[in-house]
Amino acid sequence: MNGPHDLGGEHGLGPVNPEPEAEEAIFHEDWERRAFAVTVACGLLGQWNIDESRYARERQHPVDYLRHSYYENWMAGLERLIVEKGMVSAEELENGHAAAPAVGYDVPDADGAMRILSSGGPTRMQDDRAAGFKVGDKVRVTHDNPLTHTRAPRYTHGRLGTIDRLHGVHVFADANAQGRRDGEHLYSVRFEPDALWGHSHSGPDPVYVDMWEPYLERV
Numbered sequence: 554m555n556g557p558h559d560l561g562g563e564h565g566l567g568p569v570n571p572e573p574e575a576e577e578a579i580f581h582e583d584w585e586r587r588a589f590a591v592t593v594a595c596g597l598l599g600q601w602n603i604d605e606s607r608y609a610r611e612r613q614h615p616v617d618y619l620r621h622s623y624y625e626n627w628m629a630g631l632e633r634l635i636v637e638k639g640m641v642s643a644e645e646l647e648n649g650h651a652a653a654p655a656v657g658y659d660v661p662d663a664d665g666a667m668r669i670l671s672s673g674g675p676t677r678m679q680d681d682r683a684a685g686f687k688v689g690d691k692v693r694v695t696h697d698n699p700l701t702h703t704r705a706p707r708y709t710h711g712r713l714g715t716i717d718r719l720h721g722v723h724v725f726a727d728a729n730a731q732g733r734r735d736g737e738h739l740y741s742v743r744f745e746p747d748a749l750w751g752h753s754h755s756g757p758d759p760v761y762v763d764m765w766e767p768y769l770e771r772v
Contacts, residue, residue, distance in 0.1 A: 554703065555698055555707060556618065557615040557619045558611045558618060559707045561706055562706075562708030562750070563707075584624075588624040588625075588627055589624065589627070591631070592628070592631050595634075597660075597669055597670075598640075598659070598660065600640065601638065602674075602729055602730075602734075605730050606631075607630075607730065608730040609629075609630035609631070609634045609637075610627065613626070613629050613630075632646060640655070677723055680721075680722035680736050682738075684719055684738045685738060685766050685769075685771075686716045686738075686766070686769065686771070687716065687719070688716050688717065688719065690716045691713065691714075691715055691772040692713070692716060692772060693711065693713050693714075693772050694712050694714065694742075694768055694770075695710070695711075695767075695770055696710045698710075699727070701727065701731065702730035703726070703727050703768075704727065705765075705768045706762065709744065709749070709764070712749055713744075713748050713772060714742040714744040714748065715742065715743045716740050716741075717740075717741045717742065717743040718740065719738070719740055720739040720741065720763065721738070721739065722736040722739070723736060723737070723738075723765070725737040725765050726765070727765075737765040737767055738765065739765050740765075740766070740769070741762070741763055742761065742764050743760075743761055744759060744760045744761075746759065746760065
C-alpha cells in the first residue's frame with residue numbers, strides 16, 4: 554500500500570540526517586524499552602507473523618503515522634493486532650482492565666522465549682519450481698499500487714533493473730501479511746542510480762533491492 558511508511562525517493566521532504574549509529578541510544582526513553590518488550594512478548598504468543606505486524610502499523614491514518622515516534626507506531630500496531638485477533642476487546646484496551654482471564658495461549662517461559670528468539674524467523678521454503686528469471690535478465694518493476702502490504706519500495710515502481718542474484722523461494726511478504734504462507738522466488742535486483750533518480754543523480758554506486766517475482770516483468 555502507498556502510505557507514509559514508504560517515503561524513500563519522495564520530493565520535498567528535505568535531507569535525511571540520521572544520528573551516528575555509534576552515538577544513538579538504543580532506547581531514548583524508558584517507555585520505549587517497555588514498548589519493545591511488550592511487543593516482542595505478545596509476538597511470542599504466535600497469533601501473528603512479522604508481516605502482519607508491519608501491516609498493522611502501516612494501517613494507521615497517515616497523520617498519526619507521521620506524528621508518532623518509532624515506538625509509538627509499534628504500540629499503535631500492537632493495539633490494533635490484539636483487538637483484531639480477539640486477545641482483548643476495544644473496551645478492555647481503553648480502560649486497561651481485563652473483563653476475564655486470558656486462556657488458550659501457549660505462553661513460553663524464559664528459556665522457551667530465548668529459544669524462539671534465537672531461532673529467528675527463517676523464510677526460505679523448499680520448493681522445486683523453476684525461477685522465472687536468471688542472472689543477467691533485464692526486468693521492470695511493476696507499477697502496481699496495492700491496497701494491502703507490499704515490500705516493493707515505491708521508488709522502484711516502473712524502474713528498470715538487472716537480476717543480480719537468485720535467492721530461491723521465500724515466504725512472500727504480501728501474502729504473509731494476509732495470513733497466507735505462500736512462497737515466491739526472491740531475487741536481488743541491481744538498479745543503476747540514474748534508473749532510479751534520473752540522469753542528474755548518476756553516480757558510481759548501484760542500488761540492490763531484494764524483490765519477489767510477482768513484482769517483476771521481463772523487458
